[in-house]
Amino acid sequence: MSKRSCLASSPARLLLPALLVLVLGGCQTTSLEDVTGALGGRPEPAARADGRPDMDALRERYRAKPSDPNIALDYGTALRETRQRAQAVAVLEQAVLAHPSNKALLAGYGRALADNGNFQQAYDVLSRAHTPEDPDWHILSAQGAALDQLGRNEEAQQYYATALKIVPDEPSVLSNLGLSYMLQNNLPRAEETMRRAYGRNAADPRVRANLALVLGLEGKQAEAETIVKADLPPDQAAAKVATLRQLLSKKQQQRAEK
Numbered sequence: 001m002s003k004r005s006c007l008a009s010s011p012a013r014l015l016l017p018a019l020l021v022l023v024l025g026g027c028q029t030t031s032l033e034d035v036t037g038a039l040g041g042r043p044e045p046a047a048r049a050d051g052r053p054d055m056d057a058l059r060e061r062y063r064a065k066p067s068d069p070n071i072a073l074d075y076g077t078a079l080r081e082t083r084q085r086a087q088a089v090a091v092l093e094q095a096v097l098a099h100p101s102n103k104a105l106l107a108g109y110g111r112a113l114a115d116n117g118n119f120q121q122a123y124d125v126l127s128r129a130h131t132p133e134d135p136d137w138h139i140l141s142a143q144g145a146a147l148d149q150l151g152r153n154e155e156a157q158q159y160y161a162t163a164l165k166i167v168p169d170e171p172s173v174l175s176n177l178g179l180s181y182m183l184q185n186n187l188p189r190a191e192e193t194m195r196r197a198y199g200r201n202a203a204d205p206r207v208r209a210n211l212a213l214v215l216g217l218e219g220k221q222a223e224a225e226t227i228v229k230a231d232l233p234p235d236q237a238a239a240k241v242a243t244l245r246q247l248l249s250k251k252q253q254q255r256a257e258k
Contacts, residue, residue, distance in 0.1 A: 053078035062091070069099045073108050080112055088112040096125075103129045107139055114142070119149040137163040141173045148180050156180050171201035175210045182214055190214045203231070209240075216248045 055078060062075040072095035079088035092109040099105055110126035113119075123146040130136040144159035160177040164170065174197035181190035194211040201207055212228035215221075221244075228244050229237030 053081055055082060066094070067098060069095055069102050069105055073105055076108055076112060080108075080115055085112065085116045089116050089118075107136075107142075110139075110146075111142065114146055114149075119146045122146045123150070135162065135166065137166040137170065137173065140166075141176050144180065145176055148176075148183055153180050153184050169196065169200050171197040171204060171207050174200065175204075175207050178214060179210055182217065187214060187218050191218060198227070212244055213247065216244055217251060221245075221248060 058071075058075045058078050061071050065071055072091055076088045076092040076095065079085075079091060089109070089112045092105065092112050095105050096102070096109045106125055106129035110122045110129060113122035113125060123143055126139050126143045126146065130139050140159045140163040144156040144163070147153070147156035147159065157177060157180050160173050160180065163173045164177075167173065174193055178190045178193035178197060181187075181193060191211075191214050194207070194214050197207045198211045208227050208230060212224040215224035215227065224244060225241045228240045232240065
């Protein structure tokens with residue numbers, strides 16, 4: 001998620017970009033999917049041996065048959081995964097113009113828009129990717145995440161609640177809901193919700209990172225560090241802990257400036 005000018009300036013909200021760094025343990029930001037879970041149900045695009053998308057092969061397939069919605073979706077998804085966000089939006093926008101009722105394309109396009117910081121447009125497009133009669137919990141959660149980025153936390157929480165009616169205790173949705181409470185500076189409720197997510201899937205690094213951030217914001221730094229470095233090699237664990245400490249230092253600085 002790259003643009004946050006529309007967000008309110010609470011200390012917790014100002015730390016959301018840094019949360020994404022914590023998830024990755026590096027200097028890159030991450031996408032809406034990294035916080036919301038997958039929207040799809042489609043297989044992943046063709047990948048190389050190292051697990052990264054085979055961009056050359058996907059690009060050639062797309063150039064050979066740009067009107068094929070499945071190929072466009074695969075290529076757009078791969079562009080998103082390799083952080084080529086503007087290109088992903090362009091490819092998927094053209095595909096949606098050609099296939100305006102293709103819900104898989106709409107879901108992919110909405111995700112790409114969110115990656116690119118176009119949160120209101122992402123929300124609008126995602127609304128067309130499913131129907132109230134046949135809701136998709138992945139998309140409901142993604143819509144909630146877009147609303148959180150727009151500062152509409154209470155509306156976002158309604159979407160998470162609806163998703164949880166479909167998939168009770170789904171950790172990715174609980175994690176989003178916990179982040180939403182964090183953005184409202186309701187840290188006790190954020191912790192409670194994140195712990196539920198962690199209890200359901202402690203192995204998910206996104207869930208661990210989100211819980212660690214909330215605990216750190218509450219001053220429970222030792223427990224936060226233990227959680228964020230769990231089951232990691234020593235070098236990766238040290239990098240995660242260092243990033244977490246940077247986040248908490250920024251938080252203290254922001255509070256001092258207020």
